[in-house]
Amino acid sequence: MSDVLIIGNGPAGISTALYTARAGFKTTIIGKDNGALAKAEKIENYYGFENPTSGNNLIAKGIAQAKRIGAELIPDEVVGLGFEDKLVVKTDKCQYKADAVIIATGSSRKAPKIQGLSEYEGKGVSYCAVCDAFFYRGKDVAVLGSHEYALSEAKELLSIAKSVTILSNGDTPISNIPKEISIITKEIDALVGEDDLLTSVRFKDGSHLLVSGVFVAIGVAGSSALARKIGAQSDGNKITVDENMATSIPGLYAAGDCTGGMMQIAKAVYEGAKAGTEVIKYLRKKDVPVRK
Numbered sequence: 001m002s003d004v005l006i007i008g009n010g011p012a013g014i015s016t017a018l019y020t021a022r023a024g025f026k027t028t029i030i031g032k033d034n035g036a037l038a039k040a041e042k043i044e045n046y047y048g049f050e051n052p053t054s055g056n057n058l059i060a061k062g063i064a065q066a067k068r069i070g071a072e073l074i075p076d077e078v079v080g081l082g083f084e085d086k087l088v089v090k091t092d093k094c095q096y097k098a099d100a101v102i103i104a105t106g107s108s109r110k111a112p113k114i115q116g117l118s119e120y121e122g123k124g125v126s127y128c129a130v131c132d133a134f135f136y137r138g139k140d141v142a143v144l145g146s147h148e149y150a151l152s153e154a155k156e157l158l159s160i161a162k163s164v165t166i167l168s169n170g171d172t173p174i175s176n177i178p179k180e181i182s183i184i185t186k187e188i189d190a191l192v193g194e195d196d197l198l199t200s201v202r203f204k205d206g207s208h209l210l211v212s213g214v215f216v217a218i219g220v221a222g223s224s225a226l227a228r229k230i231g232a233q234s235d236g237n238k239i240t241v242d243e244n245m246a247t248s249i250p251g252l253y254a255a256g257d258c259t260g261g262m263m264q265i266a267k268a269v270y271e272g273a274k275a276g277t278e279v280i281k282y283l284r285k286k287d288v289p290v291r292k
């Protein structure tokens with residue numbers, strides 16, 4: 001159990017950790033990879049670097065700094081977020097509880113360009129199994145995706161839906177899919193419906209799969225997907241936060257690219273720092289004891 005759990009080891013997540021760990025709260029960061037910065041070869045507009053530096057270098061330095069002051073980093077992918085007696089962050093194999101959670105997962109992944117996908121949003125297309133599975137009880141559904149996140153959404157649906165099929169849309173799906181979940185790897189042509197409701201998926205070879213619901217779970221769980229799981233407000237791909245980086249759920253904060261606005265390191269670092277200082281106040285108000 002941590003006092004503070006941060007999802008994302010980019011500039012926003014690491015910056016939050018620098019504050020909460022230094023204030024004596026047990027701080028755990030779960031990060032999947034190097035995020036957006038891994039793609040930045042040459043950064044020359046961030047404070048303190050005389051010569052251009054790479055995103056990967058900046059991340060390595062940030063992680064080393066956070067570890068030095070006592071934050072723990074767990075390399076893993078978060079697939080769920082919920083609330084029991086505390087906030088609960090779920091990966092494929094573990095559950096972590098914390099008094100405060102910060103979503104710092106960068107900007108959400110884009111949905112693939114499939115004809116009918118946006119047209120049937122809310123009319124058969126969903127982005128959150130835990131939120132919408134109930135509407136599909138006893139029905140045939142599909143999950144669009146091919147990695148851990150897609151599998152976790154498919155498992156969530158298994159106990160409620162009549163059948164669950166993973167659609168990898170031409171990708172090679174992960175290997176540990178249980179036999180109760182079907183897999184179709186064919187490329188998708190379009191989502192098709194009648195009377196404003198989704199009825200089937202059409203593949204490029206002309207065949208159809210009859211489904212009432214398609215749950216989009218491409219890549220990793222994006223920031224707004226995580227927010228939706230716990231009922232926090234979001235606006236499109238952006239998590240809604242107040243001036244203290246607090247979401248609509250007590251103890252849940254968000255920082256960095258996932259809150260929208262200027263997508264720059266300086267802004268992510270500021271929002272991480274702000275979230276960190278506000279989390280410290282929140283934990284002190286709850287009388288969470290410091291550990292050192």
Ligand SMILES: Cc1cc2nc3c(=O)[nH]c(=O)nc-3n(C[C@H](O)[C@H](O)[C@H](O)COP(=O)(O)OP(=O)(O)OC[C@H]3O[C@@H](n4cnc5c(N)ncnc54)[C@H](O)[C@@H]3O)c2cc1C
Pocket residue numbers: 007008009010011012013030031032033034035036037039040041042043044045046076077078079104105106107220221222255256257258262263264265266268
């Ligand atoms: C090509 C490119 C060049 C850029 N150049 C510049 C530049 O020169 N200057 C500048 O200021 N900005 C630049 N940016 C923007 C900058 O990279 C971002 O604004 C900044 O990285 C945002 O920080 P963040 O912490 O919010 O998100 P990110 O850096 O994207 O970090 C997100 C973190 O969340 C983790 N994560 C996501 N989902 C999950 C999950 N489900 N489970 C666990 N972990 C998860 C990722 O692994 C990552 O650790 C560039 C971006 C790109 C793509």
